[in-house]
Amino acid sequence: MIVGGSVDSIIVVDNLTKTYETGFRALKGVSLSIRRGEIFALLGPNGAGKTTMISIICGLVNASSGRVLVDGYDNVREYRKARSRIGLVPQELTNNMFDSVWATVRLSRGLFGKPRNDALLEQILRDLSLWDKRNERIMALSGGMKRRVLIAKALAHEPEVLFLDEPTAGVDVELRRDMWNMVRRLQERGVTIILTTHYIEEAEEMADRIGVIRQGELILTEDKDTLMQQLGTRQLTLQLQQPLEAVPEALAGYPLTLGEQGHALVYTFDAKAEQSGIAELLKRIDQLGIEVRDLHSSQSSLEDIFVGLVHSRKQADEATAGEVV
Numbered sequence: 366m367i368v369g370g371s372v373d374s375i376i377v378v379d380n381l382t383k384t385y386e387t388g389f390r391a392l393k394g395v396s397l398s399i400r401r402g403e404i405f406a407l408l409g410p411n412g413a414g415k416t417t418m419i420s421i422i423c424g425l426v427n428a429s430s431g432r433v434l435v436d437g438y439d440n441v442r443e444y445r446k447a448r449s450r451i452g453l454v455p456q457e458l459t460n461n462m463f464d465s466v467w468a469t470v471r472l473s474r475g476l477f478g479k480p481r482n483d484a485l486l487e488q489i490l491r492d493l494s495l496w497d498k499r500n501e502r503i504m505a506l507s508g509g510m511k512r513r514v515l516i517a518k519a520l521a522h523e524p525e526v527l528f529l530d531e532p533t534a535g536v537d538v539e540l541r542r543d544m545w546n547m548v549r550r551l552q553e554r555g556v557t558i559i560l561t562t563h564y565i566e567e568a569e570e571m572a573d574r575i576g577v578i579r580q581g582e583l584i585l586t587e588d589k590d591t592l593m594q595q596l597g598t599r600q601l602t603l604q605l606q607q608p609l610e611a612v613p614e615a616l617a618g619y620p621l622t623l624g625e626q627g628h629a630l631v632y633t634f635d636a637k638a639e640q641s642g643i644a645e646l647l648k649r650i651d652q653l654g655i656e657v658r659d660l661h662s663s664q665s666s667l668e669d670i671f672v673g674l675v676h677s678r679k680q681a682d683e684a685t686a687g688e689v690v
């Protein structure tokens with residue numbers, strides 16, 4: 366057993382690179398530690414390298430360089446030990462369609478050399494509302510049910526880490542809620558969860574920590590709350606009695622924009638700042654005789670932050686590329 370990362374890291378990814386046979390560099394030196402018991406969301410646009418990274422950690426794809434430790438075990442040299450700690454719910458269905466639900470989960474447990482435990486498998490199926498379907502063939506199940514079977518399969522050998530690759534892509538609202546609840550229950554039992562998602566609201570709702578990957582590079586990892594505090598902005602929207610054509614000169618020093626075809630003044634400020642400047646702004650507006658009909662404030666969502674982050678990086682990269690040329 367190799368000691369690496371801190372004691373409470375269940376997964377340590379060290380300087381991982383992946384160049385596919387086509388010459389495409391899908392990962393460019395990614396390092397990351399996953400804390401035991403956390404829910405970690407990996408966000409990134411299409412083709413960023415999320416599935417590649419998960420596949421390497423789970424031992425399905427070979428890295429070009431770097432290494433991965435799972436609970437202290439090198440995932441290449443101590444593959445079996447590392448792999449037995451992981452449950453993977455892939456994006457695509459990989460079940461044998463002719464098997465029953467029950468046979469599928471039993472086989473999955475057996476493949477990891479775990480002793481038979483029907484009570485545990487029953488609990489897993491009940492938690493996923495699959496118990497009534499246990500004798501059905503997989504091919505006879507709906508798409509949502511098939512996805513539940515993938516999860517049951519991944520949990521059958523009692524993994525310590527569960528990877529969910531796009532768990533709710535294309536599923537209905539009800540199943541999404543069920544999945545979120547299930548993920549929370551698993552976390553309560555001490556299972557570490559790593560999920561990739563395109564749904565930023567999913568990360569916002571579920572994750573303790575967020576990593577953003579772009580073009581094979583991890584551009585950020587941060588506690589969700591800190592991220593939202595640090596990068597979050599608040600907006601105060603002042604609905605006006607009379608529309609304005611432009612932001613008055615006297616208010617030029619404030620970060621104001623006109624909205625709603627001149628019917629609203631929008632003031633954007635730092636969510637973490639102690640002094641928002643709102644009191645002063647309202648006084649100035651009153652002095653200018655601008656009548657305010659209503660006002661409301663809103664906090665930027667993780668989606669705004671994410672789009673802003675990916676976008677600003679892109680612009681910075683383009684600017685740098687421009688300089689070189």
Ligand SMILES: Nc1ncnc2c1ncn2[C@@H]1O[C@H](COP(=O)(O)OP(=O)(O)OP(=O)(O)O)[C@@H](O)[C@H]1O
Nearest residue numbers: 385387389391409410411412413414415416417418
């Ligand atoms: N077997 C392969 N051979 C060559 N290139 C590949 C292979 N698998 C993936 N890629 C490329 O590597 C990049 C990263 O793919 P990956 O599937 O890891 O991205 P992703 O972040 O999971 O994307 P998505 O959100 O679309 O699932 C993509 O540009 C993809 O085309």
